[in-house]
Every structure is written in C-alpha cells, then in structure tokens.
Amino acid sequence: MNNDQSYKDRPLSPHLQIYKPQITSILSISHRFCGVFLSLGLLAMFVFVLLLAIGENCYSLWQYFSNSLIGEIVLMGWVLALFFHMFNGIRHLFWDYGLGLSLSVSKWTGLAVCAATIIVSIFIGIISLGLII
Amino acid sequence: MSNVVKHWKLQRYSAIANLILAFWLAISILCIQNNSFQETISWVKSPLNAIFLSIFFITSFLHMSLGLQVVIEDYVSNILLRKRLIVVIKSLSWSLVTLSILLILKIVILN
Numbered sequence A: 001m002n003n004d005q006s007y008k009d010r011p012l013s014p015h016l017q018i019y020k021p022q023i024t025s026i027l028s029i030s031h032r033f034c035g036v037f038l039s040l041g042l043l044a045m046f047v048f049v050l051l052l053a054i055g056e057n058c059y060s061l062w063q064y065f066s067n068s069l070i071g072e073i074v075l076m077g078w079v080l081a082l083f084f085h086m087f088n089g090i091r092h093l094f095w096d097y098g099l100g101l102s103l104s105v106s107k108w109t110g111l112a113v114c115a116a117t118i119i120v121s122i123f124i125g126i127i128s129l130g131l132i133i
Numbered sequence B: 001m002s003n004v005v006k007h008w009k010l011q012r013y014s015a016i017a018n019l020i021l022a023f024w025l026a027i028s029i030l031c032i033q034n035n036s037f038q039e040t041i042s043w044v045k046s047p048l049n050a051i052f053l054s055i056f057f058i059t060s061f062l063h064m065s066l067g068l069q070v071v072i073e074d075y076v077s078n079i080l081l082r083k084r085l086i087v088v089i090k091s092l093s094w095s096l097v098t099l100s101i102l103l104i105l106k107i108v109i110l111n
Helices: A004-009 A023-054 A056-067 A069-096 A103-128 B003-032 B037-045 B047-075 B079-110
Strands: none
Touching (some): A023 B079, B003 B037
8 A cells, every 4th residue: 555655755744833823723632632631531430440349448549549639630630631521522513513613613612611611620629629518 | 334434423422422421420429539438339339320330431431442543543653553552442442341341230239
C-alpha cells in the first residue's frame, strides 16, 4: 500500500503550535485530552469494584487513597474532566445533527460549556466538602 | 453497514447512555464517599445499583475503546504498531467489562 518514498515525501499538516489558539480549537483538543484522562478514571472505577469485591482489608486501600490530598485532587480532576467531556459531548451530538455549526454559534456554545463545567464543578466541590447537604 | 459507520454510530449510542449513567454514578459516588465498607457493599447489592453499574461498565468501556482507537489512529503513524495497540485496547476493555460484571455478581451473591 505504501510506496516507501512517496509516503515519506508527503507534506506534514501544520503543527498545533503554528495556529493561533482559539476557543474552538482549545475546546476540541481539551475534549480529546479529557477523554484519555477519563479512561484512567474508568480504570480507577474498575479498581474500586475490584477492591470492594476482594474484601474489607483491600477496600481500606481505596479509602486511604480517596481521603489523601493527592487522591482528592485526582478525584476532583476526574469530576471536572467528566463534566467538561459530558457538556462538550452534548455540543458534539448537536453538531452531528447539523445544529450550531456556524462560527458564531459554536463560539457561544463553547463558552456555555466552560461556564456549565465551572458551575457544576464548584457545586460538587462544595457538596463533597460537606458544606451543604 | 461498514465498519466506519458502525464505529460512528456505536460511539454516539454509548455517549447517550453514558450521559445518563456517568451522571448518575458521579452523584452516587459523591453521596456514598464517606460510607463504611459494609454500607458501600449494601449500596452495590441493591438491584437497581448493581444493574446500572454493570450497564455503566459495558457502555463506558465500549465508548473508551472506540475513542482511544481514534486517538491511536490519529497519532501512531507506524501501521503495524497502530494495529497492535488497537487490538490491545479492545481486548483489554472487553476483559475488564467481563471481569467487572463478574465482580459485581460476586458482591451481590456472596457478600
């Protein structure tokens, strides 16, 4: 399939750092980055169920992790990534129906995604610190 | 239906399922985060939670493997390495789905 020489001679697409950062491109790469980061979160969910199924001694490892400072930071990172990926995913689903594809609307919905993520994350942060409920 | 169309559709269907399930799970984990071992076990044992948790693992590992496949196709230019990585991701996610459902069953039946 690949004639070696012609494959090497193909032009490279411009690298990311050539482009001026814009909200549309930043959100696009963040969506992908959060997706990869959430794969680790899903793996952690699997480990959570694994430790729970093994028994109380192993489960205390999970409690030790989730109560440590590092654990809380990582868990909060997953919550943030989850809600960003979720809200931006809804934006993607609308795009699949051909809705909101114009530049002005996609900039506006991009800002709405950021705002919704920040609001929900702050709300969840407050709940998990035990300040309300 | 071609493989590409199947990939595209499955990615969207699993996304819609995860929209509901991941939201439910995030809120639930938040509510049970300070629970003891026994309380967490009884949370998993409740039938609705066990079923939702199992479906969550199926749809999210599916969504994950489809997503990571696209990332690998975009950034790994060595065709052989690309194919191998995709096989690793797919087999790993299907094994973890099977394992997680078995583990949930173990908790429901034996704990």
